[in-house]
Amino acid sequence: MANTANPVGRLFEDICTMAAKEIGIVNLGRGFPDFSPPQHVLDALVQVTQSSNPLLHQYTRSFGHVRLVQALCKLYSPYYNQHLDPYQNILIPVGAYGALVCAIDSTVQEGDEVIIFEPFFDAYKKMINDIGATPVFIPLAPRTTESSPTSHSDDWTFDEQFLLSKIRANTKAILLNSPSNPLGKVFNQRELEIIRDICIEFDLICISDEVYEWMMFNFKKHIKIATMEGMWERTLTIGSAGKTFSATGWKLGWVIGPEPLIKKCQVIFQKCYYRCPTPIQEAVAIAIETEMTRLESEDCYLKSLARDLENKRDYLASLLAEIGLKPILPGGGYFLVADVFDFHKQIKDSELEKHSSKDEADDVRFVKWAIKEKKFGAIPVSVFYSDENKRRQHLIRLCFAKQLSTLEKAGTILKHW
Template identity: 35%
Template sequence: MRGFGPTVFAEMTALAQRTGAVNLGQGFPDTDGPASLLADAAEAIRTGHNQYPPGAGVPALLEAVARHQRRCYGLELDPASQVLVTAGATEGVAAAVLALAGPGDEVVVLEPAYDSYAAVVALSGARQRSAALRPAADGSGRFALDGAALRAAFSPRTRVVLLNSPHNPTGTVLTVEELQLVADLALEHDAVVVTDEVYEHLVFDGARHVPIATLPGMAERTLTISSAGKTFSVTGWKIGWVTGPAELVSAARTVKQFLTYSGGAPFQPAVARALDLGDDFHRELAADLQRRRDLLREGLSAAGFATGTPEGTYFVVADPRPLGFEDGTELCRALPQLAGVVGVPVSAFCTPDGPAAAAARPLVRFTFCKSDAVLHEACERLRALRPR
């Protein structure tokens, strides 16, 4: 783990706490999830669900995840053998990569990428091969898959493709055509796809999240990962799940049992019930987040940043070069003093000298999963950056 220190999220959150800045860095909501979910967890605590749950997860949650995948995507799963509960999606990704890749193997990653990906690839002993998501040529601000770069990242040693859509930090929702290219290359190279879909329900403007497991030939070679944290605004609960073919889920389970073994005993039955809330809940949350996305984008634009329009997730990527700032990391460290706001540099999601590093260098990620009052305050403060 040489080269890996404290995460940028920890650094920026500590900076916000130390300075009193508005924290638009780390992506956690400042409101709790649905009242029924919280009540169910409290009831589970009161009624004795406080000891080790089964290592694979409580049956009610395994069954609820299987129902969710069937209802939303038409994927048929056996709850007993094709679903695994994990300590959040991060553990799910770690268990999958550690189970499937090792020394001599290669893992293809789209960059910018959530920072735990590089760390878990390093822990596995495999080598990371990166392909960039690049700002589209149409000037929309959307980050698009570079097909030629993706193809070049594959080799005879490719064992795993680590995918993320809807994508953190760029907010891109990969199109069916982009996903099909990933699928074609995975099939060609006999690779397993590990796909992080924690923002699956947080998509905007009519965008559609398509799980890669639904594409022809991919169900048998895909581990799909999601969690309650983003779906139900309870990021501190750390209840995630992995789904896929029984033999791949079994491999992840073998590793997971030596990571946390189990956890979240009273939260698991509560999440199980919440997964049956239905599509209206997801639509309402996505619509509210879209409204807050627009509020933050307008505020960033008024402050002088250039921004695209994210298709999903919690985040807007902002370009501060119109304001005269060329380095996002330097700006983020100075921003609490300059404007009383904290963001996260997009370069923190890239390997140094990797294919996305140069384009990411000036960019800053801000989160909009905050209350209107917090977003208004942040936008007002950011106006201090405008030359007078």
């Protein structure tokens, strides 16, 4: 797997998907919802596709459909405490993945180094390596090692002095992901201040992946590092229509930032993508406009999705704790990470060897065994670690952005584990 061109985490999602079709597993490995977007979002797309306005079915503005960038400006200007310019401060790429490509390729060059917090979304490493740059990994680790049936991603943090020791003359950027994939870590005010101070002192760009920004739990508030003093002019913020509206297949993202950095992103975008589909951009614009009329209402999807996911997070965590798997409660996002060490050591090597080899990481072996023997799909967290830290992992990633019926089926399997 290590030699493939695709990120390893995506390969495990594909393995889970194929196994779901072949042997009918309950698949919590796939990192996207198995439920539909809200009705007003679906209605918006129907409205656009059935429109007789010919312009909605032809090419639109290259760097973002006018109605969409204007809607995003109205939505986000209050959060940035400034008036965003729809044409200078926003770019609409093909999904948040495409937004990351534009942000990284436009700011990082061959020979540069990029700071990444580990565990990390596995695509980051490949995007940086493809340029000829080097990712430098800063581990997130729990503050204590005390045994507990349930812990929290808030307990995981980084060592400030270790981070400082990794800043060199060719360090170009810090890649931040909050809430993070896979851990669900929400960086707090103090942690962001440390990152801000380092970015300013060493003149670094911050690429802030915030695709789960609306999915915050336990009454947490999402802090945009771009809003902190001295950070607007050096930050590119990544957002996602697919994550925001539970429509990941629509593949529409955005980059928000200062004009000089956005112009560089535009150069990469034109070279790679040219422009995004007009009907989807129009539909997302309508959806955002609708949400802005509901921001103070319980009907606002930007709020109700977080409540729904928090309940599902807690439901899954209770199932895991009940059978002895130790969940790490996320502060936001789609994913819950669980420690399977106690379970893994109870499985005989002869059982594991039916589906994997001894030279694979322990969590990889566990997941392969669980798929085949228990019909339960997950992602081994070692795929979100650098090579030197892979084998030490006993964690799996589970996606709880699922229908309750899916989680109940998972519960049936877990209770009979």
